Amino acid sequence: MTQQVRGVIAPGRDEPVRVETITIPDPGPGEAVVRIQACGVCHTDLHYKQGGINDDFPFLLGHEAAGTVESVGEGVTDVAPGDFVILNWRAVCGQCRACLRGRPWYCFDTHNAKQKMTLADGTELTPALGIGAFAEKTLVAAGQCTKVDPAASPAVAGLLGCGVMAGIGAAINTGNVGRGDSVAVIGCGGVGDAAIVGSRLAGAARIIAVDVDDRKLAKATEVGATHTVNSRTTDPVEAIRELTGGFGADVVIEAVGRPETYTQAFYARDLAGTVVLVGVPTPEMKLELPLLDVFGRGGSLKSSWYGDCLPSRDFPMLIDLHQQGRIDLSAFVTETIALDEVEKAFGRMHEGDVLRSVVVF
Template identity: 80%
Template sequence: MTQQVRGVVAPGKGEKVRIETIVVPDAGPGEAVVKVQACGVCHTDLHYREGGINDEFPFLLGHEAAGIVESVGEGVTEVAPGDFVILNWRAVCHECRACRRGRPWYCFNTHNAKQPMTLADGTALTPALGIGAFAEKTLVAAGQCTKVDPSAAPAAAGLLGCGVMAGIGAALNTGNVQRGDSVAVIGCGGVGTASVAGARLAGAAKIIAVDLDERKLEWARSLGATHTLHAGSADVVEAIRELTDGNGADVVIEAVGRPETYQQAFYARDLAGTVVLVGVPTPEMKLELPLLDVFGRGGALKSSWYGDCLPDRDFPMLIDLYQQGRLDLDAFVSETIGLEDIEEAFAKMHRGEVLRSVVMF
């Protein structure tokens, strides 16, 4: 039997979001219905509202979520009713060429629920990143549910579903930061600050945070940055080199997604160092670099998709670190809000006033 719940819908490009009645089907084969407890407000949700992802309106927004499995469909064995789970948008298929090569964190065929959730009039909704968790309940593929320690705070745990995992994974998985490395992070919003936390977890000896906003630099400092640089008052490349014995950082993580900051990252790394792009560019952006510099500086230029995470490997491990007091996920929760506060949360995010606003149910 279908259920009707409240959820936040983006009806059209640039239009303000609305709270609507959402019809959630019973879980079909391979699916699960999850009672959402908390869901972070991510910049990707704003991209959806603005038409920056695609034009498949109306969207059911929300994807950084944690909750309780309410029911499962036929054939589901990985989770059961009552399990506390973090939702993810990388439900690996185990069949594509990446999975067959033993690289499931690159899965090219991740799957979502087959049945659509709808408005009360039957209009099919497109769930953000295949999740749609700005709703009291949501329907997902069972593989999108990762079981973790139920004693973890839902507001903190849910953030691993996207932005915090992307940042931590950019350092740990994509950048492969090692003990004693020097790391620079350019852009210290939610993802960049999570990259700082990831570098600290990896044992980096020097972590340099770069931003134009003193408030964000303070966030980065509180989560592990050993040095901070205000990008408006220093030559970023030269300042990073000065802090690394004139060499540049071993790993530079670009968490802005702009050509200018990418160039800074490229030239601020040591010879044979690594650049990780985790900031998301817009379609019109272009990058121009002298090819001789690309060749001559060696090393690696990488892009980080979802922190190159494997949810069933990484989420439980990071929750364990959180429970041990070694990863302060609570620090990323700037405020808790209701469904009716999402538009204001978008505005606060745009102004750089919060790391994360989290909707609580």
């Protein structure tokens, strides 16, 4: 039978979010209902609220979540009621051309729950990234649930569902950062700091954090940056070259998503180096680079989709590393809040005061 829970919706473009009663259907074939224990407040949720993703209002916000499987539908075998899971927004299909070529992290046919959650009056909701986890419970495709160590803090574990995984994966999976490499990370919010953590985990010898905010640079140092550059007062390309013997970094990770910072990343890398774009641009942005420079500098220009992660492989590994004390994922949790404080959390996000606010149920 259906269930009534509380959830945070965005009713219209740039309208304040509000807590409403949400109807959750029983899980159908291949689906699961998950009781949410914690969900991070991500910039992507703000983009949904602002209408920057699409106009399919009202949205049920929230996607960086961890919780416990409550029930599953027909044919579900990978998870069962009682499992502690992290939710992901790229449920691998196993049948598309990427999956069949052994590259499931690129899956071109990821899927979500087929049934719709609704408001009490029957209005259908669009769940953010197919998840909708600013709610006491949510309905997802079972493939969006990844089992991890239940001893992990839900507030920490849930962050792997989006921003932290995107940053760590941009370094390890997309950028292939190796031992002794030099890495520059442009943009030190949650994703950029996660890229720093990933670079440190991979054994990078020099990790240069670039941002316009000294507070963010201080945090970047705490999580593993060896050098910092304030690009408001210093030319970041020249600074990165000076810090790498005049050559440029082996890997430059752009975590802002703007043409200006991407151009900086392009010229701040060494010859045959790698640029990784993990910052998300907006539709109207255009990039212009001399084609001769693209050819002449060689190397790789890559885009990182969700850190090119495979949740079933990467989530348990990273949780285990956190539990062993080898990476500190708790450093990303600035504050824990209640469900009705999400709108305030968006304001603090604008002010740059937090890496992540996390709703804890």
